[in-house]
Amino acid sequence: MIRLTTLWTPARQAVLLIALVACQAAAAGPEDDRKAFVAYFQARFPDIPLAEYVNGIYAIDQDSREQWQEIEEFPPYEFAVEQGAALWQAPFADGGRYSDCFVGAEPGVRQNYPRYDLATAEVVTLDLAINRCRKKYGQAELTFGGEEMLALSAFMALESRGNPISIENPAGNPGALAAYEQGKQFYYSKRGQLNFSCADCHVTSAGLYVRADRLSASLGHPTHFPVYRSKLGNMLSLHQRFAGCIRDVRAKPFALQSKEYRTLEYFLTYMSNGLEANGPGARK
Numbered sequence: 035m036i037r038l039t040t041l042w043t044p045a046r047q048a049v050l051l052i053a054l055v056a057c058q059a060a061a062a063g064p065e066d067d068r069k070a071f072v073a074y075f076q077a078r079f080p081d082i083p084l085a086e087y088v089n090g091i092y093a094i095d096q097d098s099r100e101q102w103q104e105i106e107e108f109p110p111y112e113f114a115v116e117q118g119a120a121l122w123q124a125p126f127a128d129g130g131r132y133s134d135c136f137v138g139a140e141p142g143v144r145q146n147y148p149r150y151d152l153a154t155a156e157v158v159t160l161d162l163a164i165n166r167c168r169k170k171y172g173q174a175e176l177t178f179g180g181e182e183m184l185a186l187s188a189f190m191a192l193e194s195r196g197n198p199i200s201i202e203n204p205a206g207n208p209g210a211l212a213a214y215e216q217g218k219q220f221y222y223s224k225r226g227q228l229n230f231s232c233a234d235c236h237v238t239s240a241g242l243y244v245r246a247d248r249l250s251a252s253l254g255h256p257t258h259f260p261v262y263r264s265k266l267g268n269m270l271s272l273h274q275r276f277a278g279c280i281r282d283v284r285a286k287p288f289a290l291q292s293k294e295y296r297t298l299e300y301f302l303t304y305m306s307n308g309l310e311a312n313g314p315g316a317r318k
Protein backbone atom coordinates (compact mmCIF):
# COMPACT_ATOMS: atom_id res chain seq x y z
CA MET A 35 0.00 0.00 0.00
CA ILE A 36 1.25 3.48 -0.80
CA ARG A 37 1.86 5.59 2.25
CA LEU A 38 1.79 9.33 2.09
CA THR A 39 4.03 11.16 4.49
CA THR A 40 1.91 13.85 6.05
CA LEU A 41 3.78 17.13 6.18
CA TRP A 42 0.61 19.04 6.43
CA THR A 43 -2.02 18.63 9.12
CA PRO A 44 -4.88 16.44 7.93
CA ALA A 45 -7.39 18.80 9.53
CA ARG A 46 -6.32 21.85 7.50
CA GLN A 47 -6.06 19.69 4.42
CA ALA A 48 -9.63 18.44 4.96
CA VAL A 49 -10.98 21.96 5.40
CA LEU A 50 -9.42 23.10 2.11
CA LEU A 51 -10.53 20.02 0.24
CA ILE A 52 -14.10 20.35 1.49
CA ALA A 53 -14.02 23.98 0.37
CA LEU A 54 -12.79 22.95 -3.11
CA VAL A 55 -15.34 20.18 -3.55
CA ALA A 56 -18.18 22.33 -2.19
CA CYS A 57 -17.20 25.15 -4.54
CA GLN A 58 -17.09 22.82 -7.51
CA ALA A 59 -20.35 21.08 -6.63
CA ALA A 60 -22.18 24.36 -6.21
CA ALA A 61 -20.34 25.88 -9.14
CA ALA A 62 -22.16 27.48 -12.01
CA GLY A 63 -19.60 26.16 -14.46
CA PRO A 64 -16.02 25.60 -15.57
CA GLU A 65 -14.86 29.11 -14.74
CA ASP A 66 -15.98 28.72 -11.12
CA ASP A 67 -14.27 25.31 -11.03
CA ARG A 68 -11.06 26.88 -12.26
CA LYS A 69 -11.16 29.67 -9.72
CA ALA A 70 -11.77 27.20 -6.88
CA PHE A 71 -8.94 24.98 -8.16
CA VAL A 72 -6.48 27.88 -8.25
CA ALA A 73 -7.67 29.20 -4.88
CA TYR A 74 -7.12 25.79 -3.29
CA PHE A 75 -3.44 25.70 -4.24
CA GLN A 76 -2.88 29.34 -3.40
CA ALA A 77 -4.29 28.79 0.09
CA ARG A 78 -2.27 25.61 0.44
CA PHE A 79 1.04 27.07 -0.80
CA PRO A 80 0.80 30.82 -0.13
CA ASP A 81 4.50 31.35 -0.98
CA ILE A 82 4.34 29.89 -4.48
CA PRO A 83 3.52 32.48 -7.18
CA LEU A 84 0.76 31.32 -9.52
CA ALA A 85 3.01 31.51 -12.59
CA GLU A 86 5.38 28.94 -10.99
CA TYR A 87 2.92 26.03 -11.22
CA VAL A 88 3.90 25.43 -14.82
CA ASN A 89 7.13 23.94 -13.43
CA GLY A 90 5.41 21.00 -11.73
CA ILE A 91 7.18 19.63 -8.69
CA TYR A 92 10.02 22.15 -9.14
CA ALA A 93 7.60 24.88 -8.05
CA ILE A 94 7.34 23.12 -4.69
CA ASP A 95 10.61 21.27 -4.17
CA GLN A 96 13.65 23.53 -3.93
CA ASP A 97 16.24 20.72 -3.79
CA SER A 98 15.27 19.06 -7.04
CA ARG A 99 14.66 22.47 -8.61
CA GLU A 100 18.39 23.18 -8.70
CA GLN A 101 19.20 19.88 -10.41
CA TRP A 102 16.45 20.59 -12.92
CA GLN A 103 17.77 24.06 -13.68
CA GLU A 104 21.17 22.54 -14.42
CA ILE A 105 19.55 20.04 -16.77
CA GLU A 106 17.74 22.88 -18.54
CA GLU A 107 21.10 24.51 -19.37
CA PHE A 108 21.64 21.76 -21.97
CA PRO A 109 18.04 20.84 -22.71
CA PRO A 110 17.69 17.10 -23.29
CA TYR A 111 14.64 17.68 -25.52
CA GLU A 112 16.65 19.71 -28.04
CA PHE A 113 17.13 16.76 -30.34
CA ALA A 114 13.37 16.14 -30.50
CA VAL A 115 12.73 19.84 -31.17
CA GLU A 116 15.19 19.86 -34.09
CA GLN A 117 13.66 16.72 -35.55
CA GLY A 118 10.20 18.28 -35.12
CA ALA A 119 11.26 21.49 -36.88
CA ALA A 120 12.47 19.48 -39.88
CA LEU A 121 9.22 17.51 -39.99
CA TRP A 122 7.16 20.71 -39.77
CA GLN A 123 9.03 22.26 -42.70
CA ALA A 124 9.00 19.27 -45.04
CA PRO A 125 6.12 19.43 -47.55
CA PHE A 126 3.88 16.36 -47.95
CA ALA A 127 3.99 14.37 -51.20
CA ASP A 128 1.02 16.34 -52.62
CA GLY A 129 2.52 19.71 -51.73
CA GLY A 130 0.43 20.29 -48.59
CA ARG A 131 2.12 21.38 -45.39
CA TYR A 132 1.46 21.27 -41.68
CA SER A 133 1.31 25.04 -41.76
CA ASP A 134 -1.78 24.81 -44.00
CA CYS A 135 -3.68 23.21 -41.12
CA PHE A 136 -3.07 25.62 -38.26
CA VAL A 137 -4.35 29.10 -37.54
CA GLY A 138 -2.01 31.75 -38.93
CA ALA A 139 0.05 28.92 -40.48
CA GLU A 140 2.05 29.01 -37.25
CA PRO A 141 3.40 26.12 -35.20
CA GLY A 142 2.96 28.08 -31.93
CA VAL A 143 -0.62 26.99 -31.23
CA ARG A 144 -0.16 24.73 -28.20
CA GLN A 145 -2.08 27.16 -25.99
CA ASN A 146 -5.30 26.65 -28.00
CA TYR A 147 -5.43 22.87 -27.51
CA PRO A 148 -7.36 20.83 -26.68
CA ARG A 149 -10.40 22.44 -28.28
CA TYR A 150 -13.92 21.22 -28.71
CA ASP A 151 -14.65 20.70 -32.39
CA LEU A 152 -18.28 21.47 -33.15
CA ALA A 153 -18.21 19.74 -36.56
CA THR A 154 -17.22 16.34 -35.16
CA ALA A 155 -18.54 16.91 -31.62
CA GLU A 156 -15.32 15.80 -29.98
CA VAL A 157 -12.31 17.08 -28.09
CA VAL A 158 -9.39 17.64 -30.46
CA THR A 159 -5.96 17.59 -28.87
CA LEU A 160 -2.85 18.86 -30.63
CA ASP A 161 -1.81 15.28 -31.43
CA LEU A 162 -5.20 14.60 -32.98
CA ALA A 163 -5.03 17.85 -34.97
CA ILE A 164 -1.61 16.83 -36.32
CA ASN A 165 -3.02 13.53 -37.55
CA ARG A 166 -6.12 15.16 -38.99
CA CYS A 167 -3.81 17.40 -40.98
CA ARG A 168 -1.87 14.43 -42.30
CA LYS A 169 -5.08 12.65 -43.25
CA LYS A 170 -6.32 15.71 -45.11
CA TYR A 171 -3.19 15.60 -47.27
CA GLY A 172 -3.31 11.84 -47.83
CA GLN A 173 -0.52 11.00 -45.37
CA ALA A 174 -0.46 7.98 -43.08
CA GLU A 175 -1.31 8.97 -39.52
CA LEU A 176 1.51 9.07 -36.98
CA THR A 177 1.54 6.71 -34.00
CA PHE A 178 0.45 8.47 -30.82
CA GLY A 179 3.38 8.49 -28.42
CA GLY A 180 5.74 7.63 -31.31
CA GLU A 181 9.00 9.42 -32.06
CA GLU A 182 7.71 11.63 -34.89
CA MET A 183 4.54 12.72 -33.05
CA LEU A 184 6.60 13.56 -29.97
CA ALA A 185 9.14 15.48 -32.06
CA LEU A 186 6.48 17.53 -33.85
CA SER A 187 4.61 18.33 -30.66
CA ALA A 188 7.90 19.21 -28.91
CA PHE A 189 8.72 21.68 -31.69
CA MET A 190 5.21 23.16 -31.58
CA ALA A 191 5.42 23.42 -27.78
CA LEU A 192 8.70 25.33 -28.01
CA GLU A 193 7.25 27.70 -30.59
CA SER A 194 4.30 28.32 -28.23
CA ARG A 195 6.40 29.22 -25.20
CA GLY A 196 5.17 32.24 -23.34
CA ASN A 197 1.67 32.17 -24.82
CA PRO A 198 -1.02 31.98 -22.15
CA ILE A 199 -3.12 28.82 -22.21
CA SER A 200 -6.37 29.96 -23.85
CA ILE A 201 -9.00 27.25 -23.81
CA GLU A 202 -12.43 28.57 -24.70
CA ASN A 203 -14.91 28.26 -21.85
CA PRO A 204 -16.77 24.96 -22.44
CA ALA A 205 -19.92 26.51 -20.92
CA GLY A 206 -20.60 28.13 -24.30
CA ASN A 207 -21.71 24.86 -25.90
CA PRO A 208 -23.64 21.87 -24.48
CA GLY A 209 -21.40 19.31 -26.19
CA ALA A 210 -18.25 21.02 -24.97
CA LEU A 211 -19.65 21.25 -21.46
CA ALA A 212 -20.55 17.55 -21.46
CA ALA A 213 -17.00 16.67 -22.58
CA TYR A 214 -15.55 18.90 -19.86
CA GLU A 215 -17.79 17.29 -17.21
CA GLN A 216 -16.68 13.87 -18.38
CA GLY A 217 -13.04 14.82 -17.95
CA LYS A 218 -13.72 16.33 -14.56
CA GLN A 219 -15.50 13.19 -13.41
CA PHE A 220 -12.58 11.06 -14.59
CA TYR A 221 -10.19 13.26 -12.64
CA TYR A 222 -12.07 12.89 -9.35
CA SER A 223 -12.95 9.16 -9.71
CA LYS A 224 -11.14 6.59 -7.59
CA ARG A 225 -9.59 3.78 -9.57
CA GLY A 226 -7.35 0.75 -9.44
CA GLN A 227 -6.46 -1.63 -6.65
CA LEU A 228 -5.13 1.32 -4.65
CA ASN A 229 -8.44 3.15 -5.11
CA PHE A 230 -6.84 6.57 -5.72
CA SER A 231 -8.18 9.41 -7.82
CA CYS A 232 -5.90 11.88 -9.61
CA ALA A 233 -7.00 14.45 -7.02
CA ASP A 234 -5.99 12.19 -4.12
CA CYS A 235 -2.37 12.55 -5.21
CA HIS A 236 -2.18 15.82 -7.13
CA VAL A 237 -4.58 17.93 -5.01
CA THR A 238 -4.96 16.59 -1.49
CA SER A 239 -1.42 15.23 -1.30
CA ALA A 240 0.43 17.79 -3.46
CA GLY A 241 3.79 18.51 -1.84
CA LEU A 242 3.78 15.22 0.10
CA TYR A 243 5.91 12.17 -0.60
CA VAL A 244 4.72 8.99 -2.19
CA ARG A 245 7.61 6.55 -1.82
CA ALA A 246 10.66 8.54 -3.04
CA ASP A 247 8.66 11.05 -5.09
CA ARG A 248 7.24 14.33 -4.00
CA LEU A 249 3.86 15.01 -5.59
CA SER A 250 3.26 17.99 -7.86
CA ALA A 251 0.04 20.00 -8.09
CA SER A 252 -2.25 19.32 -11.05
CA LEU A 253 -2.42 23.05 -11.63
CA GLY A 254 -0.01 23.66 -14.53
CA HIS A 255 0.32 19.98 -15.45
CA PRO A 256 -0.51 20.21 -19.15
CA THR A 257 1.53 23.36 -19.88
CA HIS A 258 4.92 21.74 -20.49
CA PHE A 259 4.29 18.54 -22.43
CA PRO A 260 5.79 16.64 -24.10
CA VAL A 261 8.61 16.11 -21.61
CA TYR A 262 12.00 14.43 -21.72
CA ARG A 263 12.12 11.87 -18.93
CA SER A 264 15.71 11.25 -17.84
CA LYS A 265 14.67 8.03 -16.10
CA LEU A 266 13.43 6.66 -19.42
CA GLY A 267 15.87 8.45 -21.72
CA ASN A 268 13.14 9.58 -24.10
CA MET A 269 10.27 11.97 -24.72
CA LEU A 270 6.87 11.30 -23.24
CA SER A 271 3.42 12.66 -24.14
CA LEU A 272 0.87 13.89 -21.62
CA HIS A 273 -1.30 10.84 -22.30
CA GLN A 274 1.65 8.51 -21.73
CA ARG A 275 2.08 10.21 -18.37
CA PHE A 276 -1.63 9.74 -17.60
CA ALA A 277 -1.20 6.04 -18.45
CA GLY A 278 1.82 5.81 -16.13
CA CYS A 279 -0.11 7.26 -13.18
CA ILE A 280 -3.07 4.98 -13.88
CA ARG A 281 -0.77 1.95 -13.95
CA ASP A 282 0.76 3.11 -10.66
CA VAL A 283 -2.59 2.78 -8.91
CA ARG A 284 -2.87 -0.69 -10.50
CA ALA A 285 -5.68 0.16 -12.87
CA LYS A 286 -5.80 -0.65 -16.56
CA PRO A 287 -4.67 2.33 -18.67
CA PHE A 288 -6.70 3.57 -21.64
CA ALA A 289 -5.43 3.94 -25.20
CA LEU A 290 -3.45 7.12 -25.96
CA GLN A 291 -5.85 9.72 -27.38
CA SER A 292 -8.87 7.74 -26.14
CA LYS A 293 -11.96 9.78 -25.38
CA GLU A 294 -11.19 9.30 -21.67
CA TYR A 295 -7.75 10.91 -21.91
CA ARG A 296 -8.83 13.65 -24.30
CA THR A 297 -11.66 14.79 -22.02
CA LEU A 298 -9.33 14.53 -19.00
CA GLU A 299 -6.81 16.73 -20.83
CA TYR A 300 -9.61 19.16 -21.71
CA PHE A 301 -10.63 19.52 -18.05
CA LEU A 302 -7.05 19.78 -16.77
CA THR A 303 -5.99 22.29 -19.41
CA TYR A 304 -8.99 24.48 -18.64
CA MET A 305 -7.89 24.44 -14.98
CA SER A 306 -4.55 25.89 -16.19
CA ASN A 307 -6.09 28.60 -18.36
CA GLY A 308 -4.04 31.80 -18.27
CA LEU A 309 -0.80 30.08 -17.23
CA GLU A 310 2.02 30.18 -19.76
CA ALA A 311 2.74 27.38 -22.17
CA ASN A 312 6.34 26.34 -21.38
CA GLY A 313 6.97 23.06 -23.13
CA PRO A 314 8.77 20.95 -23.89
CA GLY A 315 9.80 20.06 -20.37
CA ALA A 316 12.45 17.98 -18.63
CA ARG A 317 11.54 15.68 -15.77
CA LYS A 318 13.26 12.98 -13.71
Ligand code: HEC
Pocket residue numbers: 036089090091221230231232233234235236244247248249250251255256261275276279280282283298315317
Ligand atom coordinates in the same frame (compact mmCIF):
# COMPACT_ATOMS: atom_id res chain seq x y z
C1 HEC B 1 -0.51 7.44 -6.18
C2 HEC B 1 -0.33 8.82 -6.51
C3 HEC B 1 -0.69 9.29 -7.91
C4 HEC B 1 -1.93 9.25 -8.52
C5 HEC B 1 -3.22 8.66 -8.01
C6 HEC B 1 -1.76 9.95 -9.78
N1 HEC B 1 -0.48 10.37 -9.93
FE1 HEC B 1 0.22 11.59 -11.38
N2 HEC B 1 2.10 11.49 -10.58
C7 HEC B 1 2.44 10.82 -9.43
C8 HEC B 1 3.87 10.96 -9.18
C9 HEC B 1 4.65 10.35 -8.03
C10 HEC B 1 4.37 11.77 -10.22
C11 HEC B 1 5.82 12.25 -10.41
C12 HEC B 1 6.10 13.41 -9.48
C13 HEC B 1 5.28 14.62 -9.86
O1 HEC B 1 5.65 15.34 -10.79
O2 HEC B 1 4.20 14.81 -9.25
C14 HEC B 1 3.24 12.10 -11.06
C15 HEC B 1 3.30 12.92 -12.18
C16 HEC B 1 2.22 13.28 -12.96
C17 HEC B 1 2.29 14.19 -14.08
C18 HEC B 1 3.55 14.86 -14.61
C19 HEC B 1 3.82 16.15 -13.89
C20 HEC B 1 4.86 17.00 -14.57
O3 HEC B 1 5.17 18.08 -14.04
O4 HEC B 1 5.39 16.66 -15.62
C21 HEC B 1 1.02 14.31 -14.58
C22 HEC B 1 0.57 15.14 -15.76
C23 HEC B 1 0.16 13.48 -13.76
N3 HEC B 1 0.91 12.87 -12.79
C24 HEC B 1 -1.20 13.34 -13.96
C25 HEC B 1 -2.00 12.46 -13.23
C26 HEC B 1 -3.40 12.23 -13.53
C27 HEC B 1 -4.20 12.91 -14.61
C28 HEC B 1 -3.84 11.29 -12.64
C29 HEC B 1 -5.17 10.60 -12.59
C30 HEC B 1 -5.51 9.78 -13.73
C31 HEC B 1 -2.71 10.99 -11.75
N4 HEC B 1 -1.62 11.70 -12.16
C32 HEC B 1 -2.79 10.14 -10.68
C33 HEC B 1 1.57 10.14 -8.60
C34 HEC B 1 0.22 9.97 -8.82
